[in-house]
Amino acid sequence: MSSPISETKVRILQACLKLLVASEGKDVRMSDIAKEAGVSRQALYLHFATRxxxxxxxTLYLDEVKGSDDRLVPSRTATSGLERLDAFVEAWANYIPEVYPVGKALLVMKDTDEAAATAWNKRMQDMREGCEAAVLALKKDGQLNTNLNEDKATDILWTLLSIRNWEQLTRDCGWSQAEYAKTLKALARKILLNESP
Amino acid sequence: MSSPISETKVRILQACLKLLVASEGKDVRMSDIAKEAGVSRQALYLHFATRxxxxxxxTLYLDEVKGSDDRLVPSRTATSGLERLDAFVEAWANYIPEVYPVGKALLVMKDTDEAAATAWNKRMQDMREGCEAAVLALKKDGQLNTNLNEDKATDILWTLLSIRNWEQLTRDCGWSQAEYAKTLKALARKILLNESP
DNA sequence: CCTTTTACTTGACACGGTGTCAATTGACAT
DNA sequence: ATGTCAATTGACACCGTGTCAAGTAAAAGG
Structure with missing residues (x-):
């Protein structure tokens, strides 16, 4: 907890970020990043042990820049469970495209690199907490679909909102971001809520 | 269309299959496969241009072995749209675990290799046709949710049934295969069908 | 029977990308 | 001046894929 974040370290992070965004998370080599940061390749290893x-x-730097924490405020301050669900889905849906390029780079490594998998899982676990909170809020209001217990409802919402689903719907299916957000809100409601009384 | 499939070619495919299954699609090198097939590494390149x-x-060999085509028969012979949807989801759900290990290997490459992406997309496109057929059958019966047009309904069903979702639910969430199949059938119905009249 | 063809082996090598190491430079502090 | 810190330079090891050339062994065919 300290090390006042050396100046070049930040330059490296910025360079990495820039390249990832530009390439949508693909094919960014250490040497590319070094070049972009105006630094030698080996300097990267002075600041980061591995790629x-x-x-x-x-990803952490990006969160800091974007102020990701603030993003969930509306969802946490929502009064009803339904509002909370909507706010959470909306917030997450709009968060995805902002972090996608850098997230994607990790996502790609996840299948082959232990450390990447761990880091990614942690992030997804954090997001899952949001899902759980929304589900619990619904439950409290007696609006949670009675066929679903909290865990299962959380599992489903969590899966529904996965980055890979966003990727498939917006990339492969050509949905616009707005369409994605709107449809996922509707889907979440339809799945989690009780049949209309 | 010919080349009576040399004997060693089959041995290689079997070796590859065996190793992929054993490793759940991870970390299988050309040299491993060669060793398993009792053949030199270079022999692989005599039969297959690249990894x-x-x-x-x-994957094609596996389909052949498993007789994957037969699997969709019940869904195609279903009379009502609802039966067809159920049969399709059921068939696909039970197909996934059988092809997962070898599919996973392709899936991993998809993000970095052009040819892998193309092959994978083709497979997923084939599966999408099943989704579309089910959706159209529902529509014909007047049971398709009126908020959804055919394309969108197909997009959703297709995404819902993705391998990565199966992966997340059965691996990360710990669902059993039976639970997965049952829940996805319910989900598909809930999303695609009209509100109960 | 000898020759060609075919399938496979052997061993060496290039390439790309990550990560390591040792020696060097330049700036700033004391 | 001396030491120290951050960065540079260039070389190198490692791994896995893919390539190449030369050799071997057995079947095919005159």
């Missing part, structure tokens, strides 16, 4: 470490650090 | 080519061929 995956750098990638992880970049 | 991805071999992987693709292995």
């Amino acid at each position: 995956v470490d750098l990638l992880i650090a970049t | 991805v080519d071999l992987l693709i061929a292995t």
Whole structure:
């Protein structure tokens, strides 16, 4: 908890971020990042032990830049369970495209790199907490579909909102971001809520 | 269309299959496969141009072995749209675990290899046709949710049934295969069908 | 029977990308 | 001046894929 974040370290993170965004998370080599940061390739290893470490650090840096925490405020301050669900889905849906490029880089490594998988899972676990909170709020209001217990409802919402689903719907299916957000809100309601009384 | 499939070619495919299944689709090198097949590494390249080519061929070989075509018969012979939807979801749900290990190997490459992406997309496109057929059958019966047009309904069903969702639910969430199949059938109905009249 | 063809082996090598190491430079502090 | 810190330079090891050339062994065919 300290190390006042050396100046070049930040330059490296910025360079990495820039390249990832530009390439949508694909094919960014250490040497590319070094060049972009105006620094030698070896300097990267002075600040980050491995490529995956750098990638992880970049996601954290991005969160910091974007102020990701503030994003969930409306969902946490929502009064009814339904409002909370809507707010959460909306917030997450709009968060995805902002972090996608750098998230994607980690996502790609997840299948082959232990550290990447761990870091990614942690992030997804955090997001899952949002799902759980929304589900619990619904339950409290007696609006949770009676066929679903909290865990299962959370599992489903969590899966529904996965980055890969967003990827498939917006990329492969050509949905606009607005369409995605709107449809997922509707879907979440339809699945989680009780039949209309 | 010919080349009576040399004997060693089959041995290679079997070896590849075996290793992929054993490793759940991870970390299978050309040299491993060669060793398993009792053949030199270079022999692989005599039969398959690249590793991805071999992987693709292995998926086709697996289909052949499993008789994947027969699997969709019940869904195609279903009379009502609802039956068809159920049968399709059921068939696909039970198909996934059988092809997962070898599919996973392709899936991993998809993000970085052009040929792998193309092959994978083709497979998923085939599966999408099943989704579309089910949706159209529902529509014909007047049971398709009136908020959804055919394309959108197909997009949703297709995404819902993705391998990555199966992966997340059965691996990360710990669902059993039976639970997965049952829940996805319910979900598909809930999303695609009209509100109960 | 000898020759060609075919399938496979052997061993060496290039390439790309990550990660390591040792020696060097330059700036700033004391 | 001296030491230290951050960065540079260039070389190198490692791994896995893919390539190449030369050799072997057995079947095919005159």
